[in-house]
Structures are given as structure tokens and as C-alpha cells.
Amino acid sequence: MVVKAQSRPAEVLRPGHAGCPGCGHAMGMRMVLRALGNRAVVVVVPSCVAVISGPYPYAALNVPMFHSAFEIAAPTAAGISQALKIQGKDDIPVLAFAGDGGTFDIGLQSLSGAADRNEDFIYVCMDNEAYMNTGIQVSSATPRYAWTGTSPMGNTRRKKHIMEIMAAHRIPYAATACIGFADDLTAKVKKAKEMRGTRFLHLLSPCPTGWKMEQHLSPKAAVAAVETNIFPLYEIFGGSEYVINYRSKGLPVETYLSLQGRYRHLRPEDVKSIQAETDRNWEELKRRV
Amino acid sequence: MSLPDWLNPEKIIPISRGSTTVFKTGTWSGNRPEHREKTSPCRAACPAGNNIPDALFAASQGNFDDALSAFLEESPLPGVCGSVCYHPCETYCNRDKWDGSVHIRTLERAAADYGNAIPIPLANSGERYPVAVVGSGPAGLSAAYHLARMGHPVSVIEARDEAGGLLRFAIPLYRLPQGVFQKDLKRILSLGISINTGEKVGTKKLEEIRAKSSAVFIASGAQRSIKAEIPGLDLEGVLPGLDFLQKVRRSVLTELPGKVVVIGGGNVAVDAARSARRLGADKVEVVCLEQRGDMPAHEREWSDALEEGILFHYGWGPKRFLGKRSRASRVEFAGCTSVFDSKGRFSPSYEEDESLMLDADWVILAIGQVPDISPYRASPLAERGFVQTDPITLATTWEGVFSGGDFVTGPRSVVEAIAAGKRAALSIHCYTLGKPFSEAEERTLLGDGPGFSIHSFFHPREGWDPKSVVRFEDIESLCLDQEARRSLGRLSPVERTTGFHEVDIPLDLREAVQQAGRCFFCGTCTGCDRCFLYCPEVSLLPPDENCSFYRADDAFCKGCAVCAAVCPRGVMTMGEVK
Ligand SMILES: Cc1cc2nc3c(=O)[nH]c(=O)nc-3n(C[C@H](O)[C@H](O)[C@H](O)COP(=O)(O)OP(=O)(O)OC[C@H]3O[C@@H](n4cnc5c(N)ncnc54)[C@H](O)[C@@H]3O)c2cc1C
Ligand code: SF4
Ligand code: SF4
Numbered sequence A: 001m002v003v004k005a006q007s008r009p010a011e012v013l014r015p016g017h018a019g020c021p022g023c024g025h026a027m028g029m030r031m032v033l034r035a036l037g038n039r040a041v042v043v044v045v046p047s048c049v050a051v052i053s054g055p056y057p058y059a060a061l062n063v064p065m066f067h068s069a070f071e072i073a074a075p076t077a078a079g080i081s082q083a084l085k086i087q088g089k090d091d092i093p094v095l096a097f098a099g100d101g102g103t104f105d106i107g108l109q110s111l112s113g114a115a116d117r118n119e120d121f122i123y124v125c126m127d128n129e130a131y132m133n134t135g136i137q138v139s140s141a142t143p144r145y146a147w148t149g150t151s152p153m154g155n156t157r158r159k160k161h162i163m164e165i166m167a168a169h170r171i172p173y174a175a176t177a178c179i180g181f182a183d184d185l186t187a188k189v190k191k192a193k194e195m196r197g198t199r200f201l202h203l204l205s206p207c208p209t210g211w212k213m214e215q216h217l218s219p220k221a222a223v224a225a226v227e228t229n230i231f232p233l234y235e236i237f238g239g240s241e242y243v244i245n246y247r248s249k250g251l252p253v254e255t256y257l258s259l260q261g262r263y264r265h266l267r268p269e270d271v272k273s274i275q276a277e278t279d280r281n282w283e284e285l286k287r288r289v
Numbered sequence B: 001m002s003l004p005d006w007l008n009p010e011k012i013i014p015i016s017r018g019s020t021t022v023f024k025t026g027t028w029s030g031n032r033p034e035h036r037e038k039t040s041p042c043r044a045a046c047p048a049g050n051n052i053p054d055a056l057f058a059a060s061q062g063n064f065d066d067a068l069s070a071f072l073e074e075s076p077l078p079g080v081c082g083s084v085c086y087h088p089c090e091t092y093c094n095r096d097k098w099d100g101s102v103h104i105r106t107l108e109r110a111a112a113d114y115g116n117a118i119p120i121p122l123a124n125s126g127e128r129y130p131v132a133v134v135g136s137g138p139a140g141l142s143a144a145y146h147l148a149r150m151g152h153p154v155s156v157i158e159a160r161d162e163a164g165g166l167l168r169f170a171i172p173l174y175r176l177p178q179g180v181f182q183k184d185l186k187r188i189l190s191l192g193i194s195i196n197t198g199e200k201v202g203t204k205k206l207e208e209i210r211a212k213s214s215a216v217f218i219a220s221g222a223q224r225s226i227k228a229e230i231p232g233l234d235l236e237g238v239l240p241g242l243d244f245l246q247k248v249r250r251s252v253l254t255e256l257p258g259k260v261v262v263i264g265g266g267n268v269a270v271d272a273a274r275s276a277r278r279l280g281a282d283k284v285e286v287v288c289l290e291q292r293g294d295m296p297a298h299e300r301e302w303s304d305a306l307e308e309g310i311l312f313h314y315g316w317g318p319k320r321f322l323g324k325r326s327r328a329s330r331v332e333f334a335g336c337t338s339v340f341d342s343k344g345r346f347s348p349s350y351e352e353d354e355s356l357m358l359d360a361d362w363v364i365l366a367i368g369q370v371p372d373i374s375p376y377r378a379s380p381l382a383e384r385g386f387v388q389t390d391p392i393t394l395a396t397t398w399e400g401v402f403s404g405g406d407f408v409t410g411p412r413s414v415v416e417a418i419a420a421g422k423r424a425a426l427s428i429h430c431y432t433l434g435k436p437f438s439e440a441e442e443r444t445l446l447g448d449g450p451g452f453s454i455h456s457f458f459h460p461r462e463g464w465d466p467k468s469v470v471r472f473e474d475i476e477s478l479c480l481d482q483e484a485r486r487s488l489g490r491l492s493p494v495e496r497t498t499g500f501h502e503v504d505i506p507l508d509l510r511e512a513v514q515q516a517g518r519c520f521f522c523g524t525c526t527g528c529d530r531c532f533l534y535c536p537e538v539s540l541l542p543p544d545e546n547c548s549f550y551r552a553d554d555a556f557c558k559g560c561a562v563c564a565a566v567c568p569r570g571v572m573t574m575g576e577v578k
Helices: A024-036 A048-053 A073-086 A100-105 A108-116 A162-168 A182-194 A215-227 A268-288 B041-045 B052-060 B064-072 B078-084 B088-092 B104-114 B138-149 B178-189 B203-212 B241-249 B267-278 B299-307 B414-433 B437-444 B454-458 B493-497 B509-516 B530-534 B562-566
Strands: A041-044 A065-067 A094-099 A121-127 A173-178 A198-204 A234-237 A241-244 B031-035 B037-039 B131-134 B154-157 B194-196 B215-218 B238-240 B259-263 B283-288 B311-314 B316-324 B327-340 B346-359 B362-365 B401-403 B464-469 B572-576
Touching (some): A024 A048, A024 A182, A024 A215, A041 A073, A048 A094, A073 A094, A100 A108, A162 A173, A162 A198, B037 B041, B064 B104, B138 B178, B238 B241, B267 B362, B327 B362, B414 B437, B437 B454, B530 B562
Parallel strands (some): A041 A065, A121 A198, A173 A198, B037 B464, B131 B154, B131 B215, B154 B194, B259 B362, B283 B311
């Protein structure tokens, strides 16, 4: 069938970047940036995002991009946003990409400060659940039982509930999204773009390298995360109004876990406890809606 | 204005002005995706080789003209098949393994109802080779249609006073409304095909037309009712099944008072019984040799008949017809203990002590039909007492004469007759041009065959591999929505039996669009852009003016196979750098 020409949004991400083959982050960045458009300023901090954004003197982003320090993605974005306002360019959105390490651990206090002041920017946490570009070390976004280089027997702590932390700041908008549901992700970026104040996106983007999966499995793992309720898609408005965006198939967590080598060592009782925790979280989320 | 160094951004922070496109990451891997369209299992299972994914995609977009046009690529009778086909396509539909097959047949009917399209011509190389077709049933019409599309002047000769074969004179109106067939027929005739009705072809005539034409296709069906040696057969009120159905379709019989006994366990028997019911019979009983589970009639026909108040007696064979003053009044049956002998041949054995006596004002004998070769007696065709054809080319032993449909196979189905007509058409076309048919067929065989695509033989579809069939396992089921197959509207048994209204209520437009949207469009690219959007390298190029495929940019593609993994129809496949 001859495919009809269709109009497509401009691409902001360029080829030639250094992401691993099948990188979920690259997909996520690409989708976010297409939705954001090419009139924007982007902040990146050390993380796989920074690897993808290009080595000096080359850039993978087709928009002005500021490469800041690990712990200050949020205040950097806030500063740029303020500066643009002073210049009268308050129609240019500022978006910060940080990894889970830069968000859950290292950048948390500066993010909290910026969110507390309700600074005007979009913050996208690209969560691949460990410090991947430094060689797969555990972060506070790593789920319990997951293998990393620093949790060789499986992580003993549970994943930090970043969405609740952000909700506690009562920011106008916080949402989860994932690369498996491109339309939902795109709609959320567009919605965030139309709002003002601190907007937070928690984006799950599976990492074939760190999750020990085949290269082509990132989108599938992301879908599985949602369909098993491990990573539900929802929004929080003003810190209190919850909306669930997708009614999952409620598949058993094995559907998700079995795709990934980082869970290969799980014993049946571990799977059971992951299932129990997932169910509890899901019930808790539904209760809040 | 020049800034002091300590304020000059160019000096205090390094600025990247180059693009990462200088890095040719395509060297990282030798794997590359290929946009390779494939065949859907439904299409491979349809004897006519209908282009179902294209048709259903158009329908899902509300474009019924294109949907009809896609069906017309391979078959002249989408309205008819959409009403009465036994739809093997649905049995093999990939969605059947998910939440119930797509309503393909009903959607074919919707395309015929709501669409308007002119069949796409195939070639004009047949111009100088006139072909004669004997019989205007689905096999004859299909051959004529495809031959005309290849440029051949076609004349059809039909013994009856109207065209259509069993479509016109047997299949009851409650399953195939007259208007539906007429719309198909009109479209076929619009190709400039002439049909001479009222002329029965015999050996002499056959020799005559054979001399005048480049080739002849014989599709005279299997319409001779088998007559059993049963005492009382010539009583008034005893009718062969096909004669009865024909009388009903000709409106010769408009009412049937009294008790009706139908003998036979096949679809013809069931159609006869249901027609009798609609003609107002007081009581209709079907008696067959087989036990309930072994009846050759389709389950659906049988259960419809039950709902309409028809009684069934299983395991009885007719012994004699009894009459009052030359009119049938009763039938006596003997218990049938087995239908086939130990070698599997039809040879019923009876338990003579057991008998059943039924009152009958009418007895309809529907115990089977066979091809009638007697008109061609004295011709090379009849040498063995039946026509023999090459299964691939459908050529008979008589040079230039081809044959197919029920006439060769015995009673089968409309879609198989259409398939035979199409096969004969291309085979005759090759024969007249002196080209081997096997090569033509081989190129467009769908899956393992025997279905093939005549359309794509003349209009090749670039990048399509007709032989590889998309299996359910090739589709990423995690990404599929759940939308169970819905049962469709039908008249209630009471509404049905008040006349010959169509039992299945055709889909309305909105429903048709919705049901078509359930199709996965297996193996057919719909331009959904998923492969493009998910490429983490931004290096899968979408179709444009220069190329109608999605394809990898060799300079940057890292061969990760994400595009192939996210394709919901199994089109993107991994290969290697060319
Ligand atoms: C009651 C009934 C119900 C059926 N229901 C279905 C159904 O629901 N679905 C389905 O798929 N199939 C059904 N079938 C089967 C289907 O109708 C046949 O398989 C199909 O029509 C065969 O097509 P054909 O072209 O080979 O033969 P036919 O349809 O029998 O056509 C043969 C034509 O040749 C003409 N002819 C014969 N001899 C000569 C001659 N010497 N000269 C000139 N013309 C001649 C005849 O008049 C006739 O028009 C049904 C059959 C019957 C009897
Ligand atoms: S889903 Fe559509 S294309 Fe696939 S087998 Fe079923 S009807 Fe055919
Ligand atoms: S002709 Fe029959 S088998 Fe072919 S698509 Fe139509 S309903 Fe299905």
C-alpha cells in the first residue's frame, strides 16, 4: 500500500548521538522534544541524556541547550526561564532533562527548592532506574530486587516514590509517562507546555544495557510496566487531584520481570512480593483518585 | 560591541556548534530493517485470494469505494460472498487467537453495499484472443470477469433464461437478496461481457465455439440431482431438492400447504426445509442418514432451522414413498446403522426391523447433486465419463478447452468456484499468449497457495512477499487492545419465517467502520508511523516522493530492531546492510 504523505512535527533530536542501540532514553527524548517543538531551551545534566546530547563540540539537539552540573537541573532551568522573561521572551518554554540519579538522589534538594518556589519550567526525569552511564550503579530509583553493579544480589531498598514527593510540593502538574505509550506521552508534554509553574514528568525509559535485555525490547518493557501496574500512567494536578490515564490489562508482574536479565535471579517468593507490592501501590493510587 | 573576556560566553563556556551527524553510527552494526509487506493469514485462506487487509483498512477509514475496489482486485462477486461465503478467512484470522476473528465476510458485504468502484483493468494483451465461457454460475462469471480485465473479448453461453447459476436459481433469498447479486452482476457485465441466455451447449455447439474462439472454459456446475431407486419416486409431490428451490426462486411455488418431509442432511436439504417453512407448510421435518454430529450441513444452518421450528430425525434412510391416488401421502424409513463402509465409501446399511413412518404431502429429495456430462457425450471431454483437468492449469484433455467449478469438483462453494474461474482465466490468458502459466502462478502464490493474486501479477506490489504469511506470534500482543468480536444482528425466528427477508441484518455504516477497525491489517503497512517514531536514532526515514517505504538511513541506523519490534503488523523485518 502506498502510504500517504503525512505532516509530521519537526525533529529536535539529531542522529549520530552516542546512545546504545535500542536506547529507551533516546526514544523518550525524541518524543518529548517533538511534542515540545523547536522553539524551546533545554537543560541537560550528567546522565545518559547528556551522553546522548553530544560530546563537545557537537550537539544532538536542534535547540539551544545548556549542559549544567549534576545536582542543579531544576535551578538552571529556573534561572534560564527567569532570564528569558526579563528579555521579554516568556513564550519560550524551558525544559530540563535529568536522569533518575540526578533527580531522585543528587538533584533532589535543588529540585525541591525550585518546585517550592513554583519556578516556571518543565522538568523531565528520564528514569532508567540506575546510574547507567557510569556503569550501572544503584540509585534510589532502582526497584527492589533489581540487579545493578552495586547491588549484585539484588537491590534491598524499595524504589523512592518521587511522584508523591513532587505532589507534596503542590506543583500545578505532575505526570507519569513512558515510551510504550507515545500518544499519552505526547499529550502530556503538550499539556505541560500550555501550563505555567513547575511541571514534572516522570518518564520511564527502559535501558537495554542496564536492564540486561535484548536491544529491541525497550518499548515492549515500557508497555509491560504499564500493563502490569508496575508503572501506572497518571497525572496529579495541584498536588492533590489524581487522574489515572490508562486502564491497564492488569497482567501479572512476571510479564514485565521476565523480559529483563536484571531480575533473572528472582525466587518465586520475590516475584510474589513484587506482585503484592504492585497491587498495594495500585490500590493506593486508585484510592487517591 | 566587544565584551571583555570574563563576560564573553564564547570564552567562559565551551559552546558546541557542530552536529552529531558527523558521527556515522551506522557502522556500529550490519543489521538493517527491511520494509517487507507480507500476506495475512485470512487472505492466504480465502480461495479467491481476496485482498482483505487493504479492503478493511479502507473501510476502517470510512472509504467503502476503496474497500470495494480492493475486493474487486481478485473477485467479481463481493456482494455474493459477503452474504453466503463459508468464510474460511475468518477461521484463520489472527485476531481469532486474541479476542475473536474479524467479521470479514460481513464487511465484504458492507463494501459491496456502501461502495462503488470500477474493476481495475489488468492488461490489454488479450484483445486478439476471444474466449467462450459455458455456464454463468460463479465459476463462469469469475472467468469471464478476469478474462475481460485482461482484454479478452468474452462471450458467455448460459442454458437458463437468466445468468447466475445456483446464485440465481438455488440459494434462497433469505440468505442472498436478489439486489445484492444483481449489483455484482451489473458490474461484471459493465466490462463488456456478453451473455447469451437460453442456449444449452452440447457437443456440436462446443465444437463450433471452440473453432471460433482461442479457448473455451466450461463451468456448467453440478446440478443433476441424484435419484435413488426408491419405490414411489414418481408420485406427485415428490420433488428433487434443486428443482424445488428453483421453483421457489422462480416464484412458481409460492405456497406449500400441508406437511413437508425433506430427505437429506446437507445444506441443500436444510435450505429446502427452511424455504418450505417460509412457504407456509404446516410441518417441516428433515430426515437424514447421519447422526446429528455427522450431518454435512453447516452447524449454523442447522441451528437456524431448529430455531425456525423444523424437526430433525437422525439416522433414517427412505425405504418407500406411499401415495393416495398418485399423490404422495407418507414416507417409510428404515433405521440407518452406518453411512459409510469400512473403506470409507458411501454405502449405508440399515436395520430393517426399525422403521419410521411420516405423513407427507410433499417430499423433497435432497440427497446430492452431480455434474452432468451428458450434453458433451461424443466429445473428447466425456471419454472417461467425467471431465479430467490438470489441477494447476485447469486444462482438460481437449486442446484449448478448460474447465472448473462444481462441474469438475462436484458440489463445493461459491468462493471455490470463483477461485477456479480466476485460475482458468489467467491460465487461458497464458495459453493464448503461449506463456507458461506455472511461472505466472508461482510469482503471486499467497502463502503455500493454492490461492494467488491475479491483480499483483499485472500490478506488482513493490516490496511485498506474497509467500510469507504473518502469524499471530509475529505481532506484539502486549500492544493490542481488547475489543471482543461482537455477534451481529439477525432477525428473530418469528420475523424470519413470515417471508424471505434476509436473516442476517447487514451492518450499518458506523458499525462497519468500527468492525473494520478491529482488523490488525496483518502484513500490510498502513502508514501508522510507529516504526518511524520509535527509532531512537531518528534514522528511519518515512515514505516520501522518492520512495514509498519506510527505510533505514544507512549512515546512522544502529540495527537495534526496535522498528521491527513495534510494527503491529509484522511488516518491518530485520535483514542486513545491502
Ligand atoms: C441450495 C444451495 C445453497 C448453497 N449455498 C451456498 C452457500 O451458502 N455458500 C457457498 O459458498 N456455496 C453455496 N452453494 C454452493 C454453490 O452455489 C456452488 O458451489 C456454486 O454455485 C458452483 O458454481 P459453478 O459456477 O461451478 O456452477 P453453477 O452455479 O451450478 O453454475 C453452472 C451454470 O452452468 C449452466 N449450464 C449447465 N450446463 C450448461 C450447458 N450445457 N450449456 C450452457 N449452460 C449450462 C447452468 O445453467 C448454470 O447457470 C449452495 C448450493 C446450493 C445448491
Ligand atoms: S486481523 Fe485482519 S488482516 Fe489479520 S487475519 Fe484477521 S482479518 Fe486478516
Ligand atoms: S470470499 Fe469468503 S473466504 Fe474470501 S474474504 Fe470473502 S468471506 Fe472470506
